Amino acid sequence: QVQLVESGGGLVQAGGSLRLSCAASGIIFSINAMGWYRQAPGKQRELVARITSGGSTNYTDSVKGRFTISRDNTRNTVYLQMNSLKPEDTAVYYCMTIWGGKRYWGQGTQVTVSS
Secondary structure (H helix, E strand, C coil), X not given: CCEXXXXXXXXXECCCCEEEEEEEECCCHHHCCEEEEEECCCCCCEEXXXXXXXXXXXXXHHHCCCEEEEEECCXXXXXXXXXXXXXXXXXXXXXXXXXXXXXXXXXXXXXXXXX
């Protein structure tokens, strides 16, 4: 079955960095687009960044220039490098992919940025 397992979250001061990882199994990773989403308390889940199978990327405006999404097809893993973190980046971060017409989500990893 499809599994997505995130790691790398934590508590960091404003201006700091974190790198999130999402390891995928049960899919042909190299042909799948992957996305990072986040959900802050009381807010809707939003797309943060997406990467296609060919490596094309797109970002929500609030993270452009600070976050970088990348993938390693040899490790079936997608990464989110987060620099210059702000308190408003505090959220649970999820990775997501679509396989067989169905969306799959990881369990999420908490990112907390203190001011």
